[in-house]
Amino acid sequence: DSxxxxxxxxxxxxxxxxxxxxxxxxxxxxxxxxxxQSLDQGLQFLxxxxxxxxxxxxxxxxxxxxxxxxxxxxxxxxxxxxxxxSALYFCASSVVGPGSDTEAFFGQGTRxxxx
Amino acid sequence: xxxVGLHLPTLSVQEGDxxxxxxxxxxxxxxxxxxxKQESGKGPQFIIDIRSNMDKRQGQRVTVLLNKxxxxxxxxxxxxxxxxxxxxxxxxxxxxxNFVFGPGTRLSVLP
Numbered sequence: 001d002s003x004x005x006x007x008x009x010x011x012x013x014x015x016x017x018x019x020x021x022x023x024x025x026x027x028x029x030x031x032x033x034x035x036x037q038s039l040d041q042g043l044q045f046l047x048x049x050x051x052x053x054x055x056x057x058x059x060x061x062x063x064x065x066x067x068x069x070x071x072x073x074x075x076x077x078x079x080x081x082x083x084x085x086s087a088l089y090f091c092a093s094s095v096v097g098p099g100s101d102t103e104a105f106f107g108q109g110t111r112x113x114x115x
Numbered sequence: 116x117x118x119v120g121l122h123l124p125t126l127s128v129q130e131g132d133x134x135x136x137x138x139x140x141x142x143x144x145x146x147x148x149x150x151x152k153q154e155s156g157k158g159p160q161f162i163i164d165i166r167s168n169m170d171k172r173q174g175q176r177v178t179v180l181l182n183k184x185x186x187x188x189x190x191x192x193x194x195x196x197x198x199x200x201x202x203x204x205x206x207x208x209x210x211x212x213n214f215v216f217g218p219g220t221r222l223s224v225l226p
Contacts, residue, residue, distance in 0.1 A: 002158065004158075030143065033213060033214065042204065042216050042218040042219050043206075045213050045214065045215065045216070048213045056213040058213060072131075076203050088174065090158055090159070090193075092158075092159075103149055103164055104161075104214055105159045106158035106159045106160070107158050108157060108158045
């Protein structure tokens with residue numbers, strides 16, 4: 001158990017809909033990362049938050065948005081869903097801050113299926 | 116943009132043999148590297164890391180080698196076991212920025 005909790009584990013929804021994925025980082029971790037993994041693909045970085053502020057942005061679609069709350073949990077919002085958005089969405093957390101580095105711990109992911 | 120990539124998308128080894136998984140990175144400013152293991156249906160799991168001021172780091176049955184001259188990273192697994200079958204990703208990081216992952220190598224351990 002990595003200590004990172006993601007909910008829900010599975011989500012099935014229709015095209016055009018909007019969903020929210022939730023992530024609770026490990027206790028003490030200030031950074032949260034979101035990644036998308038399509039079938040048999042690598043991990044595509046979406047966005048990173050550090051202590052409530054957006055830190056880095058990857059290939060995140062405009063239909064997607066995220067935020068990190070004062071209690072450090074994070075939510076990833078996916079709207080106007082398309083079939084191609086079906087994927088595993090991973091959240092990771094680390095203590096990393098500016099000028100430091102440490103490993104990121106991953107949650108078990110949310111499997112999103114858009115039908 | 117800069118990215119991390121892998122030479123071998125799949126690797127099959129006999130149980131008990133040593134495995135070597137390679138990774139090339141292009142961002143010379145990256146100063147921290149991690150190998151992750153991902154089993155089917157699970158999130159990536161940290162295996163071992165190495166900082167850019169090191170050439171080699173050893174863990175339990177795993178060794179990571181870093182060659183900054185040619186921007187190459189490798190993961191060596193000794194006495195490969197069936198439980199090592201998974202997809203292995205290398206990832207790079209630059210001063211606490213986001214982790215950039217390679218496409219992954221699938222390791223298959225043959226009985």
